[in-house]
Amino acid sequence: MSAPGPDRAEWTGSSLPTQVWVLTTRSLRAAFGDYRLVFFGLLQPVVLLLLFTQVFAGVGALPGVAPYAGYVNYLMPATLVNIAVITAMGAGAGLMAETYTGVVDRLRSLPIRPVSVLLARTFADSARLTVQLAAITGAGVLFLGFQPRGGVLGLAAAVLLATVVGWGLSWVFVAIATWRRNVELMQAVSFVAMFPLMFSSSAYMPLASMPGWMRAVATVNPITYAIDATRALALGRPPGAAPAWALLLALGAALGAGAVAVRNFRRAT
Amino acid sequence: MPRPRIDAVDLGKTYAEVTALTGVNLQVEAGTVLAVLGHNGAGKTTLVDILATRVPPTSGTATVCGFDVRRAGHEVRRRIALTGQTPSIDTTLSARANLVLFARLLGAPARAARERAAELVELFGLTEAAKRPAHTYSGGTRRRLDLAACLVGSPQVLFLDEPTTGLDPVGRNGLWDLVRELARAGTTVVLTTQYLEEADQLADRLVVLAAGAVVAGGTPRELKARVGARTAALGFPDAWSARSALDRFRQSGLAPVLDPGGHRVSAPLPEAGRLLPLLRALERAGLDVVDLAVTEPTLDEVYLALHHAAWDLA
Numbered sequence A: 001m002s003a004p005g006p007d008r009a010e011w012t013g014s015s016l017p018t019q020v021w022v023l024t025t026r027s028l029r030a031a032f033g034d035y036r037l038v039f040f041g042l043l044q045p046v047v048l049l050l051l052f053t054q055v056f057a058g059v060g061a062l063p064g065v066a067p068y069a070g071y072v073n074y075l076m077p078a079t080l081v082n083i084a085v086i087t088a089m090g091a092g093a094g095l096m097a098e099t100y101t102g103v104v105d106r107l108r109s110l111p112i113r114p115v116s117v118l119l120a121r122t123f124a125d126s127a128r129l130t131v132q133l134a135a136i137t138g139a140g141v142l143f144l145g146f147q148p149r150g151g152v153l154g155l156a157a158a159v160l161l162a163t164v165v166g167w168g169l170s171w172v173f174v175a176i177a178t179w180r181r182n183v184e185l186m187q188a189v190s191f192v193a194m195f196p197l198m199f200s201s202s203a204y205m206p207l208a209s210m211p212g213w214m215r216a217v218a219t220v221n222p223i224t225y226a227i228d229a230t231r232a233l234a235l236g237r238p239p240g241a242a243p244a245w246a247l248l249l250a251l252g253a254a255l256g257a258g259a260v261a262v263r264n265f266r267r268a269t
Numbered sequence B: 001m002p003r004p005r006i007d008a009v010d011l012g013k014t015y016a017e018v019t020a021l022t023g024v025n026l027q028v029e030a031g032t033v034l035a036v037l038g039h040n041g042a043g044k045t046t047l048v049d050i051l052a053t054r055v056p057p058t059s060g061t062a063t064v065c066g067f068d069v070r071r072a073g074h075e076v077r078r079r080i081a082l083t084g085q086t087p088s089i090d091t092t093l094s095a096r097a098n099l100v101l102f103a104r105l106l107g108a109p110a111r112a113a114r115e116r117a118a119e120l121v122e123l124f125g126l127t128e129a130a131k132r133p134a135h136t137y138s139g140g141t142r143r144r145l146d147l148a149a150c151l152v153g154s155p156q157v158l159f160l161d162e163p164t165t166g167l168d169p170v171g172r173n174g175l176w177d178l179v180r181e182l183a184r185a186g187t188t189v190v191l192t193t194q195y196l197e198e199a200d201q202l203a204d205r206l207v208v209l210a211a212g213a214v215v216a217g218g219t220p221r222e223l224k225a226r227v228g229a230r231t232a233a234l235g236f237p238d239a240w241s242a243r244s245a246l247d248r249f250r251q252s253g254l255a256p257v258l259d260p261g262g263h264r265v266s267a268p269l270p271e272a273g274r275l276l277p278l279l280r281a282l283e284r285a286g287l288d289v290v291d292l293a294v295t296e297p298t299l300d301e302v303y304l305a306l307h308h309a310a311w312d313l314a
Helices: A016-033 A035-055 A057-061 A071-101 A103-108 A114-143 A151-179 A183-199 A212-220 A222-235 A242-266 B044-051 B073-077 B095-105 B110-123 B139-150 B169-184 B196-202 B220-227 B239-251 B272-284 B299-313
Strands: B006-015 B018-028 B033-037 B059-064 B080-083 B157-161 B188-193 B205-210 B213-218 B230-235 B264-269 B291-295
Touching: A016 A035, A016 A114, A016 B095, A035 A057, A035 A071, A035 A114, A057 A071, A071 A103, A071 A114, A071 A151, A071 A183, A071 A222, A103 A114, A114 A151, A114 A242, A151 A183, A151 A222, A151 A242, A212 A222, A222 A242, B006 B044, B018 B044, B018 B059, B018 B205, B018 B213, B033 B044, B033 B169, B033 B196, B044 B059, B044 B157, B044 B188, B080 B139, B095 B110, B095 B139, B110 B139, B139 B169, B169 B188, B169 B196, B188 B196, B196 B220, B205 B220, B205 B299, B213 B220, B213 B299, B220 B299, B230 B272, B239 B264, B239 B272, B264 B272
Parallel strands: B033 B188, B033 B205, B080 B157, B157 B188
Antiparallel strands: B006 B018, B006 B059, B205 B213, B230 B264, B230 B291
C-alpha cells in the first residue's frame, strides 16, 4: 500500500442536490438490485387484494358500497393508501438496518447534510412505492375486474396522491427510528399503529355502517381523508376538499417529523 | 506560528454519571502521528469521537484544522476522515461502487470519482474483490476497503480507532507503512492502540489514557525512559546454571528475577548496551544460554510504572 499522490484535486464537499441525487440512486439500486425482492414486493399486495375481494365479496351488496358496483372498486383505492402506509413504516426499519451495516456511520462522518441522507431514503422509498402502486393498479384492472371511472388521469392522480401521503407518513417513522434505535420497539410501534389506522377509516367499510364511537374515530382519522381522496380521483367522483386535506396533512407530517428526525440523526447513540 | 491541527483544552465527556473523559489537553501539529494508548474503556474512542465531531464534548473546547468541533462540525468534517472499530461501508455495494459513492459525496464529478475509485482499488489490493458486494468480503478485506474510503478525499487529519485489530501481520505492516507515508506527506494521523509496540513503531508523540484522563504524554522515547524500558529474559539448560547466572546479572548491574520454573532469568534492561557484557560474563563462567528474548514493556507494565511514579511523587 502507498499513499495517494499529492497533485490530486481536493474534494471537500458537494451541493445538497448532488448529495440527495447520489444517495437516492444508491438506495434505488439497492431496492431494485435483487429481482426476487422486487417480484415478491409486487406480488404481496396483489395476493392481499385478491383475498380481501373474494372473502368479503358480500360487502359489495351493502347499501354504502352498492353504488360502487363491486367491492373491488371500493377497496382498490383504499389498498393504494394501505400499501403507502406499509411502505412508510418500512422506511424507519430500513434506516435502522442501514445503521447496522455501518454505512450510515460513514455518511455521518462525511461533510454532507443529515437532511440529504434522510431525504434520499424517503425519495427512494417513494419511487419504489410508485412502481408498486402502478403495478397493483394494472393487476386490479386486468385480473380483478377493477373499473377506474376516473380514467388514466384519475388513476395517475390517485397513485400520486397515495405516494405523497406515504412520503409524508414515512417521516414519522424515520423520526421514531432516529429517536430510539431499536428494531423491536419500531416493529411493535408499527404494528400497534398500523391496524387501528387502517381499520378505523373508510378503507374497508363505509363509515355509516360503523358503531357511533368508531365512526367518530374514523372521521378524524387522517387516513380517511387520504382514502376518500384517492377513491374519488380513481373512480372519477367529485373529490371535494379531501385531496387538499390529504396533501396538507402529508406535508405537515413531513415538516414536523422531518425536523425531529434531522435533529436526532446527527447525534450518535 | 501556524495553529496546531488539533488543539484541545480541558476536554471532557460525561455520560449520565459516568466520566468517559476528563481534563484532556492536546496539541498536535501537521504531519504528526499521535498514538492514544490505553486499555478498553480508558476513553480512547470517546476522545476520537469528540475530535471527529461524532459526539459533542460536555466540557472544554477542541478545534480541528482551526474549526471548533462543536460549532463548526461541518467544516471539520470537510477536512478529516475516520475509521472506527467496525467497518462503515455499504455492504450491498461492491468495493468500487462504495468508493465511487464516497467520492461523489465529497464533490468529485462522476468521471473523476470512477478514476479515483479505480486508483484506490489498485492501491489497496482490492482488485479481486472490486466487483463483488462487500458483504462477501473477509474481515481484513473490509478493513482495507474502510481505509480506502478514508483516503477518497485528502484528509488533513486521519483518525484510526484501533486500526490493526483483526489484521494479519502482513496487513498490519502494510497499514504501518501507509500511516508513515501519509504523515510524511503532511497528514496528521491520530491512532488508538492497546500496544506500546505499535505506538513505538509509528508515533511521533503519544498520550496514555487511564479512566478518561491523560496519565502520561510525550515521545515514545520519553515514555520508555520513564517506564524503565525493555526486559531481557535468558533461558538456561537447567535450574543449577540459571541460579549461577543470577550473580553474573548482578555483577552487570541488573536486577534479576528467577522464573518459578527455575530455568529462566529475566531483568529490566535500562539500556541495550548492558546486554553484551552480561553475555560475555556468562560465557566466561561457562554457562550456556539456550534462549534469549528482549521484550518491550506491555501496556500493563506502562500503567504499573506510571502508577509507581505517581506514588513516588506523593
